[in-house]
Amino acid sequence: MEARPALSIQRSGASQLSNHVVAGGLSSSLPALSTHLEETCQKFPNTQQAHAERELMTRHLAHATLLPANNGVVGHIFSSSSGFSSDIHYSSALPNEQNSRNSPFISQSPINTAALPLSQSSNSLLPQSTIPSHRNKENSGSWCTDPDFLDFPEWADQLITGDDALTSNWNELLVDNDMNLEPKTAYQVAKPCTTVPAQTQQLPSPSVESHSVVIPSSSANNAPAKPRMRWTPELHEAFVEAVNQLGGSERATPKGVLKLMKVEGLTIYHVKSHLQKYRTARYRPEPSEGSSEKKLTSMEEISSLDLKAGMGITEALRLQMEVQKRLHEQLEIQRNLQLRIEEQGRYLQMMFEKQKSGLDKLKGSSSNPENPPAPSDATNESPTKIELESSQRGNGNSGTGTVNAKSMLERSPQEVCGEHTTPETVDLEKAETHVSESSSQQPSKRPRLEE
């Protein structure tokens, strides 16, 4: 398999690393890293990357000596650029191969699962090969380019025709694989699309791009799209309508529901998993209605207790509701605060850049006093009052134009922003000591805000 050569490349690159790696520190963090890897591995059992990682880990666990094991894991994490790109190559090449060869994919996985004590229910998914491989396939090209909705209907139809034979086992597959498979492979392939040394650009934008569906374009292998679908109440309403038209949740088929709903971008996989969830949600309440008489008597007892004791079930429920309400309010407040902090951080960054460009311009004319007016003009455009005050303060101090001011400004958005998202005020106090004087005024604003 392609995995092996790539691993050996990584290893050779990593062997050079091992000389530089602090063995002591590494060995202590290795277990943590390997558990972390294991966690990520467990989540994505069916991807090639996961297989590679698992193989790494089996070797790591199997080897008695520490150094080669270090190489294995370190090589994965800190792979040289050559190892890295080879990593990418095999992961992008792989989906293309899977189209024709499903069986090797399966045959490899049982070996790995035997090697590792993975206790995932998704291990049972391995025999059913076609779906995971399909999903890996189509994810290969999907994230690179923008979604192209025109391509969608063709193979959606192909899907639908070949669909009816699948058993309900397959639904479980969907539910587990849904979340496990595609994000991982999707991300894997996102990387070759961006440049390898890209840092901040390599972000989860693909999953942001479309909440509903992403269509494979370039390396499309006529495979079904399996991105995450974000359901809404309206969509669900349409779903229920369609199901009822087809005779209820038990009788409705995903294909029929999909056809009835006529929602662009909805795949049969989404419908299948949603239908299964719907069935489960409905099944439980129904048996309880049959036994409602039994519950009646117990309810009567409780309600009589209710009257006797001052605080009965209803009162307890009411209190619980109150607490939950308050908690929710607090969470909302916290969220809004976080959003505004980031907004301000971005704003400060922009300010800093403006000022920097202003400084560069002025280096020729060498007149310092011109600096403060420019930033203060910009501050008047700031969206919120607090931002205005604090950025004025920040710019006032940094208007001295020294290198220190630049670095202070640079650090301040990050420090201030980072610190204030914690729920504990002790960290706020820490922020006040850490943050430089130019932005020291800002933290004092925050507690007032929060009160």
Place this chain on the structure above:
Amino acid sequence: MKFGKWLKQQIEETLPAWRDKFLSYKELKKLVRLISSTESPEYGKVDAEAEFVYLLNNEIDKFNAFFMEQEEDFIIRHRELQQGIERVIDTWGPNGTKPSQAEYKDEMAKVRKDIVDFHGEMVLLVNYSNVNYTGLGKILKKYDKRTGRLLRLPFIQKVLEQPFFVTDLVSKLVKECENTIDEVFSVEVEEEIVKVQREAITVAEKLLSMQEIRRGSSTYGHFSLPPLDLPDSDLIHSFQLNSPIPTV
């Protein structure tokens, strides 16, 4: 490691099924420490950062997947609950097909419990989103601090757009639950409780005014009463006498 401890606490206190869906903060922190302590031109900052970003993105994918699945479940459950209420009202309610006070009350009690639990779970999900967002912010900040790079700001901007952070729909469902509870269950027992509350408040008002009157005055004379010293004056003050009480 204050946040780390707090996160651990959150994980312990949350639903068992959710425990492995949280941010692997400790591991990421170790990675950051590793990166900052073992940097060398061999593999370069770029690759280490790429790897770090890769792991972070994995975490984000994990959050997104979990969050959206829960959200889907909530949407289904919400609708089922609403329908359940209608069903109960239609069958056992006063104008229903089989009007029965007792059964109606019992069924409503059941539904009420379900709604409150449902509400609680949704609030838990919003909390989950917040906790993980905070964790991401913190680990990014650590990374920037250790490596001197500027990864945090642009990265967190992207995180803000992620599905797991956009909790609008769940919040909306939460508010709808609250409204449902208020509408359907406001009548019966609430009246008694409100009455009791009002009585307590009038008593508190009286005590406070007495305290005012009997405060140590400048015109203290032989016949003046000593200042009233209420042990629980703080408690009474906290009754929030100015809060509007719905007059039913």
